[in-house]
Structures are given as structure tokens and as C-alpha cells.
């Protein structure tokens with residue numbers, strides 16, 4: 027549509043010299059032609075620093091070198107980490123980014139839930155530049171529980187590969203609560219939020235911390251659009267106890283060479299979690315930030331047991347659907 031109305035000199039691939047003199051204003055005005063030169067992706071607060079230069083000269087130079095080398099187009103993601111919240115999604119993305127054939131957005135774009143009205147071009151403009159053969163990825167854990175997400179992702183591409191990091195739903199709920207508590211210290215106790223009626227023991231399934239853990243129910247929604255072979259389930263527990271093992275499965279699923287191995291990880295005693303010996307684009311060791319691996323409050327063991335009983339049938343259904351026993355029961 028854009029090409030039909032563009033002057034002839036813009037329609038053809040511009041010669042390198044033409045790009046060199048192109049004003050950055052024009053580059054910005056025609057993002058559909060120069061989408062590899064659009065806004066910086068440094069719109070996150072996760073310390074995922076893969077921002078590109080925002081200097082005007084550098085913009086021009088980067089467009090020039092991209093064109094000269096034929097490199098660097100922003101593409102829609104071919105694979106998504108869709109959940110689950112507090113499952114270990116940040117760890118998985120950070121570990122995957124070590125792979126030379128993976129490029130990922132640092133921030134959570136929330137395109138298929140909150141920002142869908144912005145359109146696919148907006149979404150693509152958030153993506154990092156990739157070379158042919160590299161995979162573009164992002165992670166937004168709320169997609170897994172968003173009713174409209176499967177149809178929307180299917181409409182983008184029915185071939186999109188989906189990854190879900192799952193974790194014991196009881197620990198996940200407590201982790202979710204711990205995060206909320208860190209932002210709003212005045213909220214009621216976990217125990218009181220768990221029940222609709224504590225005396226009868228009726229669980230409040232409308233509380234999102236509980237609702238998100240009913241994995242079988244959410245998965246049903248995805249299976250209306252995607253076949254099981256297009257969805258990979260990563261164990262959040264194994265991602266901590268054996269990160270290289272889980273990363274092996276993920277690389278196979280994505281059709282990537284197994285480059286990330288146990289040599290990339292070390293166990294950091296202080297953090298209590300595996301960390302990277304070298305982060306993407308750096309030579310320094312890298313652990314996830316303070317908000318990952320928080321200490322959870324002690325929860326009344328009777329309430330924990332009640333939740334275990336509540337989730338058991340849903341977990342069984344989930345094991346059956348995925349053909350994998352995650353060992354939570």
C-alpha cells in the first residue's frame with residue numbers, strides 16, 4: 027500500500043549514497059521503509075540493556091551499515107514465551123539470549139493483551155534487528171491467561187512457536203502474592219485472600235494468584251488454535267536445578283544448534299540460583315536482579331495443604347494433556 031504512493035526513487039531499494047544523505051527526519055517519517063531504524067527498544071525497567079543508539083548521526087550510520095551489509099531487519103517474533111507469570115520466564119529469556127541465533131526484546135511488550143490496538147507494525151518496531159536465520163523472541167507471561175491471545179497470535183502467524191514455563195501452582199501463587207506484597211505492603215494475608223469463606227474452606231478461584239495456576243483450563247484455550255507439538259512446556263523447577271538440561275530442550279524445540287550448555291552456568295551461593303558466567307554481549311557474570319528469587323513469607327501449612335488438594339485434579343489433567351509429570355503432587 028505504501029509503495030504505490032511513494033515516489034519512484036523511494037520505491038526501489040535506495041542506493042547506499044542516498045541513505046547516507048537521507049535526513050533522519052525522513053527515516054523517522056517512513057518507518058515502514060526503514061523499520062530497522064525506528065525507536066529505541068530501551069523502554070523497559072528490567073536492566074535488559076540492548077538499546078541502540080539514539081544519536082541522529084549514529085542512526086544514519088547504522089542504517090547505512092545495515093543496508094551495506096544487507097543486515098538488520100526487524101521481524102515479527104517466530105517464538106514467544108507466553109507464561110506463566112512467576113514461572114521463571116525472565117531466567118529463560120536471559121539464558122536464551124546467550125545464543126547467537128536468538129535476538130529478544132528485553133521489556134514485556136504486552137502486545138497480545140494490552141497493546142493489540144497499536145497494530146502489528148508497532149509491535150514489529152519493538153523488535154531487535156535480526157539477520158537471516160536468527161530467531162526473534164519476546165516474553166509476556168500474561169499471554170497464557172489472556173482469552174484473546176491464542177486467536178491473535180494465530181492471526182499473526184499460525185506457525186508461531188510457544189513456550190510456557192510452568193511451576194508448582196502453589197509456590198507460583200505464593201510468589202505472585204510476594205510480588206504484590208512488595209508493592210503494596212498493606213494487602214490482607216495470603217491465607218485470607220485464598221478463601222471465599224475460611225470456615226467452609228471454599229477457595230477464591232477469582233483471585234488471580236489462584237486462577238493463573240489452573241494450567242489445564244488455560245491450556246484448553248490455546249489448544250483451540252495451536253497443536254500440542256507447537257507448544258513447549260519448560261519446568262520452572264528444572265530451570266533452577268538443571269538450567270542447561272532445560273535449555274537443551276528449548277534449543278531443540280526452536281531448531282537451534284545446542285550452543286548453550288552447562289559451561290554457561292554457575293551456581294551462585296549468595297543468590298541461591300544459577301547465574302550466567304557471561305551475559306549476552308558481556309564478559310561479566312550475570313545473575314537476575316533482586317526481584318527474582320525473593321524470600322517468600324511463611325504460609326499456614328494447613329492453607330498450603332488445602333491449596334495442594336485444590337490443584338491436584340487440575341495438575342493431573344495438565345500432566346495428561348502435556349504427557350509430562352511435573353512432579354508437583
Ligand SMILES: Nc1ncnc2c1ncn2[C@@H]1O[C@H](COP(=O)(O)OS(=O)(=O)O)[C@@H](OP(=O)(O)O)[C@H]1O
Nearest residue numbers: 111112113114115116117201299300314318319320
Ligand atoms: N536463575 C534464576 N535466578 C533467579 N530467579 C529464577 C531463576 N530461575 C528461575 N527463577 C525464578 O523465577 C521467578 C520469577 O519468575 P518470572 O521471571 O517468570 O516472573 S515475572 O512473571 O516475569 O514477574 C522467581 O520467583 P521467586 O523466587 O518467587 O522470586 C524465581 O524463583
